[in-house]
Amino acid sequence: MESLKAGGLRPSVGLEIHARLVTRRKLFCGCPSVADAVDNSAICPVCMGLPGTLPVFNEDVLEPAVRLGLALGCAIQPVSRFDRKHYFYPDLPRNFQITQLERPLGLGGLFAIPRGDGGDELRVRIRRIHLEEDAGRLAAGPVPGMVGVDLNRAGAPLVEIVTEPDLDDGAAARAWVLRLRQLMVHLGVCDGAFESGSLRCDANVGFVAREGRGGAVGAGAWTELKNLNSPGAIQRAVDHEIARLSRRIGSLDAMRRETRAWDAAAARTVLLRVKEGSPDYRYFREPDLPDVVLQQAWIADQAARLPESPLDRERRWRERWGLAAADAAALGREPAVADYFEAVASALAGEPGGVGSPAQAARLAARWVLTEILAFWQGVGIDPDPCPVPAGKLASLLGLLAAERISGKAAKGVLEALRADPEADPPALVRDLGLEMIVDPDRIRTWCREVIAAHPAEAASLASGKTGLLEFLAGRVLAKSEGRASPPLVKNILRALISR
């Protein structure tokens, strides 16, 4: 990379993200928009593009698309419209795609995410966000050697988000896409599933002159990378392409604009076509669809009703509750987990007895959610949502722990019982399982006397000032109580007996 710096160039990456909007129906017909269904079971003459059929815009897509646009800081356009993009492909029933070219739904925008360990922000400008229909899918055909087409996905509503080339490497691209995915899932506009194709990514990779060093050879080399369909693929493909392009800088080849696909198995990019041979899409306005007209008041209302963003929420956790940045990010990654954590924290703050401040409650909740709950919940998949252990039950359990009515060990036992029976009541479980902490001084004093009698040498050393032995003796007492005696009380009583 040193040679690049010398050449005055830096890598520059822009992304195009396609996200399938969560709607009941497809973009231009009444078919259900489903990700998983028997091949060609969610199709009709319209999404099959049969002769005579016409698209009719499904206004249900406006709310999720506009919410996402607003959350990305885009200016939602009061008038947008659809265009036809022409290319022949077997999964495209009309051999043109209905998309938005000249007048997209949203223009401009910025989505900034924290970079690594709370350093400076990674600021990525949004060029545009627009609506378009998805294509179908090629599938194994009924006849060997023939390819079949499944049109369930054809006409499903997509938003395409196009960024400015503000990213500089694969790691940044990956982190940014994951944060974008988190936002979309949080808003409920996309399910965020890379596996099922709900989220797909293309990247434009190239080099630009560093500021103040214009005109460097190699600026202008660009590759459009297709098929980056997982966060890992995004990172590896972008880095691979940056390295590949950097080797060509200075050569004539560097000026060639290529479209390449990421071959995950071979871990390299493969040439699809060079720019000169790229298709002419012959865009023109879709004559079958009127303009999409939005009232400013409606747009303002959507903006006012946007929930707190995941990034703002994490900032609040850090600043108001004192959560570590890494913990806040881990809790915020999955919206279901974040919501669950918030629910536990607020229920715990309201538990009677010594929880302490809301911040203390939140930190206790965070500790338990990050360790016990997350491990178990991820084990069964974040679906099912809600968590198998209801937030209120965990809060109740942590309330008992904070009030020192049970030990940490006992609390884990109660949690086990709750997983088996989420309906159970934690205080009742504690009672039934006999896990209640023993705070009766007389019982504890009896155990302490027995332990001192059994370990006279250690007791004498403790009395002569070897305070480290207090832990040893207390451990013996706790063992006698089967872990149920209150540790502070045990220590107090041991001290009193020894010093007597």
Place this chain on the structure above:
Amino acid sequence: MTALWRNLTMGRMLAESGRGGSTPHEATGAMREAAGRENSRWGAYSWLAPKAEMQARHAGFPGPDGAGLPGSGPPGPLAGFACAVKANLAVEGWPCDCGSRLLQGYLSPYDATVVRRLRAAGCGFLGVAAMDEFGMGSSCEFSCHGPVRNPWRPDCTPGGSSGGGAAAVAAGLAWFALGSDTGGSVRLPAHCCGVVGFKPTYGRISRFGLTAYASSLDTVGILARSVGDAALVYQAIAGRDPHDATTAVVPVAPCPDGPPDRQWRVGVVRPGPAQALEPAAAANFTQSLGIAGKVFGKMKDVDSLIDEVDVGVYTILAFAEAASNLARFDGSLYGQRGRQAEGGRSFGRMVRAVRSAGFGPEVKRRILLGTHVLSTGYRARTYDRAQAARRRLIAAFAEGFSRCDLLILPTASGGAFPLGSRLADPAAMYATDRFTVPASLAGLPAVTIPTGLDDRGLPLSVQLVGPPWSEATLLAAAQALEAEFRFRERKEAPWNR
């Protein structure tokens, strides 16, 4: 002697039936029998509905025993009548081949909105009317079923592209026909066959189920025996359709019955020097203006509303949209795939093979031109300029209609031309539409009514054009004019032979 059903309008048929004559159902049955015998003379229908199907699906159509089937609910305004449906309109289970080899064997799985509405009005369907392939032609010679012949003179074309429907109506083998009009495809055949041709305002009648040629120009139109019949059908099919986002919410006004409530201001659009009419047509137009003057009072000339460049504008815009709309015909989901496309070839090669073999020469010409005008580097000089010209044309019409209620102009520069006479000269063929494309480009309602015959005994007509959504006025004025010409009574007409 000619059977009454061959000559009578639907309105008169109902009156005759009321006086104890045969019913529309019986007449339609006889018409279907005649179509079976006579259709091969004209080639008007490319497919005739089996009688059994008509009986099953056409409530009230007479069964084998002559008794009508009990209809469900009250009989609609078109109960007992039946029409021809242009081959680019979807009728469930019927061929919808658009006159193209590529779509031979394709049966539509659904009804077009206009078909559904006609069914609801009690109307049945006699068969599929032949047409120029995908609506591209002015002579009905570009069809995989061979040419359609003009019932007035079999060596002449019926006009196109809805020529099959016009021929069926003129030959008395349909009460009316559903057609489509993109640049004149209903009005020109109506002109050539001496029947009424009506094209509504763009957005007035649903296009759902009409195979798209040029989406921003396509309209469903009506070919009828009289203006009154056209109005009857128009009332049954017009209006907003949730399946067609370009249909308007403007209410459909009932067509006035009887004399107008006020004097219409009618403007005359005279052909320019480049658009000279054939002598017989010119004489007829002058004579027609005289008769129109009696009906409408003093008329004034309106200048420069049509221009020879309009055909060029239409050609660019319509062909560009056609290239897009016809992209879907690749043989992969439906239509003729052809044997040469099977067997491990690539998708691209299959598409090329299917389209090369399936499309006729005129369709290929328009797809190529349409692809060209939208291509990078050419679009600004062609498509974008044509769009600008279209906007100017719309503005010019709006200005014209600030000074008058209706325009009167010729439909074509002469009577039907001989089969084969314009096949070698596409530009001459396109210019056939010079008087009809302006209303199409401006999305205006227009009606063509027959006025007389030329020196070869072929029909001539005038065209009335109104401002947007003026169908009711337009039809009322056309009806008043029609009453003066009394063309329906001509002894030479095929329906009176």
